[in-house]
Amino acid sequence: EPEVTQTPSHQVTQMGQEVILRCVPISNHLYFYWYRQILGQKVEFLVSFYNNEISEKSEIFDDQFSVERPDGSNFTLKIRSTKLEDSAMYFCASSETKGDEKLFFGSGTQLSVL
Amino acid sequence: EDQVTQSPEALRLQEGESSSLNCSYTVSGLRGLFWYRQDPGKGPEFLFTLYSAGEEKEKERLKATLTKKESFLHITAPKPEDSATYLCAVRSSASKIIFGSGTRLSIRP
Numbered sequence: 184e185p186e187v188t189q190t191p192s193h194q195v196t197q198m199g200q201e202v203i204l205r206c207v208p209i210s211n212h213l214y215f216y217w218y219r220q221i222l223g224q225k226v227e228f229l230v231s232f233y234n235n236e237i238s239e240k241s242e243i244f245d246d247q248f249s250v251e252r253p254d255g256s257n258f259t260l261k262i263r264s265t266k267l268e269d270s271a272m273y274f275c276a277s278s279e280t281k282g283d284e285k286l287f288f289g290s291g292t293q294l295s296v297l
Numbered sequence: 298e299d300q301v302t303q304s305p306e307a308l309r310l311q312e313g314e315s316s317s318l319n320c321s322y323t324v325s326g327l328r329g330l331f332w333y334r335q336d337p338g339k340g341p342e343f344l345f346t347l348y349s350a351g352e353e354k355e356k357e358r359l360k361a362t363l364t365k366k367e368s369f370l371h372i373t374a375p376k377p378e379d380s381a382t383y384l385c386a387v388r389s390s391a392s393k394i395i396f397g398s399g400t401r402l403s404i405r406p
Contacts, residue, residue, distance in 0.1 A: 187340075214392070225399065226341065226384065231392040238392040274340045281391055288340030 206275030
């Protein structure tokens with residue numbers, strides 16, 4: 184079965200450093216998402232992306248965050264200057280169509296900011 | 298503001314002991330209510346979508362139902378492998394799904 188792949192599975196960084204989290208969505212999917220889950224808390228929407236632009240973003244997704252689809256297969260989330268409170272599990276997801284009932288999630292990248 | 302509230306936070310059952318998980322929601326115009334399963338250290342895995350009150354969906358030991366304000370995930374004769382966190386979510390807009398905090402279900406053999 185096709186799956187969403189995320190790398191790395193764990194990322195440790197120092198506060199103030201830039202990180203890039205990478206995702207390879209399912210190949211025929213057109214809509215891409217980033218969610219995050221702070222330990223013990225709910226899965227929170229960050230951003231949705233379609234046709235090389237952001238469709239919607241949450242209030243969490245401030246100027247420190249950016250997304251890109253650099254080469255037609257990868258989908259990346261960049262955090263420019265990490266803060267302690269950015270420590271979380273970050274999930275990438277994709278869907279075939281807009282408003283699709285089924286989002287496919289990757290296994291996540293655990294980001295630890297020290 | 299759209300909101301999803303799940304209860305209980307945690308539920309421990311004996312193998313074979315049936316029960317229900319609750320999801321109450323507030324959304325301006327329901328465009329889909331979803332149930333996902335999440336195993337530790339993994340991303341959510343899609344289970345069901347419900348669109349209108351009275352709708353029901355079934356998969357193995359799970360059955361999801363929907364009313365105008367709530368959804369229930371009924372689990373019948375659960376097995377230890379059903380242990381997971383069950384997440385309820387609603388479509389808040391065409392490009393955004395928001396999740397509840399989940400119910401951690403633990404099934405003892």
